[in-house]
Amino acid sequence: MKSPRRAAVSILRAWTKGHAYAESLIERHASRNDLSAADRALLNAIVLGVLRNLRLLDHWIGELRKGRLDDETRDILRVGLCQLLILELPDHAAVFETVELGKSAGRGLINAVMRRAAATKKKLQDVSELPAAVVHSHPDWLLKRWSKAYGKSEALELMAFNNCPAPTIARWNPLVAADGTEQTPVEGLPDGYFQIEGPVPTELLAKGAIYIQDPATRHCVELLAPQPGERVLDACAAPGGKAFLIAAAQGGGRDLVCTDSNEKRLPRLRENLERLHITGTEIECHDWSTPAPEKWQGAFDAILLDVPCSNTGVFRRRVDVRWRLRPIDLKELPKLQRQIIENALPCLKPGGRLVYSTCSIEAEENAGLIEALLADHPELTLEASHQALPQRDGTDGAYAALLRVK
Numbered sequence: 001m002k003s004p005r006r007a008a009v010s011i012l013r014a015w016t017k018g019h020a021y022a023e024s025l026i027e028r029h030a031s032r033n034d035l036s037a038a039d040r041a042l043l044n045a046i047v048l049g050v051l052r053n054l055r056l057l058d059h060w061i062g063e064l065r066k067g068r069l070d071d072e073t074r075d076i077l078r079v080g081l082c083q084l085l086i087l088e089l090p091d092h093a094a095v096f097e098t099v100e101l102g103k104s105a106g107r108g109l110i111n112a113v114m115r116r117a118a119a120t121k122k123k124l125q126d127v128s129e130l131p132a133a134v135v136h137s138h139p140d141w142l143l144k145r146w147s148k149a150y151g152k153s154e155a156l157e158l159m160a161f162n163n164c165p166a167p168t169i170a171r172w173n174p175l176v177a178a179d180g181t182e183q184t185p186v187e188g189l190p191d192g193y194f195q196i197e198g199p200v201p202t203e204l205l206a207k208g209a210i211y212i213q214d215p216a217t218r219h220c221v222e223l224l225a226p227q228p229g230e231r232v233l234d235a236c237a238a239p240g241g242k243a244f245l246i247a248a249a250q251g252g253g254r255d256l257v258c259t260d261s262n263e264k265r266l267p268r269l270r271e272n273l274e275r276l277h278i279t280g281t282e283i284e285c286h287d288w289s290t291p292a293p294e295k296w297q298g299a300f301d302a303i304l305l306d307v308p309c310s311n312t313g314v315f316r317r318r319v320d321v322r323w324r325l326r327p328i329d330l331k332e333l334p335k336l337q338r339q340i341i342e343n344a345l346p347c348l349k350p351g352g353r354l355v356y357s358t359c360s361i362e363a364e365e366n367a368g369l370i371e372a373l374l375a376d377h378p379e380l381t382l383e384a385s386h387q388a389l390p391q392r393d394g395t396d397g398a399y400a401a402l403l404r405v406k
């Protein structure tokens with residue numbers, strides 16, 4: 001069994017080399033190493049702490065050690081300095097445990113860097129003179145882009161927000177009768193939502209009484225307003241968070257069709273719907289960058305397109321996306337998003353409606369894309385739209401636009 005600190009270094013090594021997202025690597029390593037709840041929490045705190053503060057940690061490493069470092073030693077130092085300077089664990093434990101992670105030849109160097117860091121802790125933690133993108137650990141290009149879109153001070157607020165741990169919020173499943181007293185409205189949250197403090201209530205999750213999701217998720221389904229008996233398509237449906245809200249609004253899943261282009265994500269979608277007592281839903285693999293099959297042409301009253309996007313509205317939850325996203329993605333993604341809309345539109349019944357949604361805060365993927373779409377489709381009207389911004393709304397960022405075909 002690995003210690004959570006050693007597991008954190010392995011995860012960072014795998015993350016740097018591969019394409020897997022941090023959350024799935026943490027999950028995989030925690031189960032493989034059979035970590036206790038406390039060790040799992042420490043692993044989570046270290047890995048997320050390192051990825052949220054990667055630029056700042058590397059700045060500190062540069063201050064403490066001049067000259068080249070091999071990749072593994074850098075990851076060990078990131079894990080060590082995160083414990084010492086970000087999580088503020090006791091100095092002796094952070095130093096000792098970090099030195100233990102190194103191979104014998106590298107331990108002297110790790111020891112020297114960690115001791116120097118412990119001795120100059122206060123000075124290192126005074127970041128007032130550092131550039132904002134280093135303090136908040138974001139790529140420069142994102143700070144530049146958000147400053148242009150929202151102004152410098154909001155861009156700074158957004159970066160700070162992205163580094164705050166996200167609350168775990170769950171929604172009660174109205175399809176499952178649960179103890180009504182637990183479902184009283186919670187101040188500051190929409191009806192049906194509550195914040196999970198402490199360990200996740202696995203029993204409620206397992207019996208499908210709750211589903212974990214940020215309240216910002218609901219805006220697109222509220223705009224879609226699916227009615228019982230309407231035929232509804234959720235085209236990019238996995239893992240099923242919004243399908244759950246649609247089925248809940250319709251009183252069941254019989255009139256819902258869920259698709260996703262990623263076959264590997266379908267079993268999870270199926271499991272989630274089953275657990276949430278959503279039955280009768282048609283689930284199929286379909287890539288909406290290609291035309292829809294004949295059977296779906298003109299078949300739906302309402303369509304939700306919760307398209308793949310840059311995820312810039314959910315950086316506090318997907319802490320590593322900022323390091324993976326490239327400026328070119330914000331040119332390429334809108335092309336795919338537009339293609340998905342174009343292929344879904346013929347599937348609407350006359351007078352039908354479509355909600356386009358993202359968890360992005362970039363105009364190219366949101367209002368800008370819809371504006372260009374409307375210019376080319378005079379048969380469409382924009383009936384409503386909603387943009388949630390983390391720095392203004394205190395929730396995940398999300399965009400939704402309700403379009404109706406004449």
Ligand SMILES: C[S@@+](CC[C@H](N)C(=O)[O-])C[C@H]1O[C@@H](n2cnc3c(N)ncnc32)[C@H](O)[C@@H]1O
Nearest residue numbers: 236237238239240241242261262287288289306
């Ligand atoms: C934002 S996620 C959807 C989240 C889901 N609606 C939920 O609430 O749980 C986007 C999904 O779109 C799928 N996807 C990506 N490209 C697609 C395409 N061309 N056609 C259909 N689905 C696609 C991805 O596999 C991913 O599951």
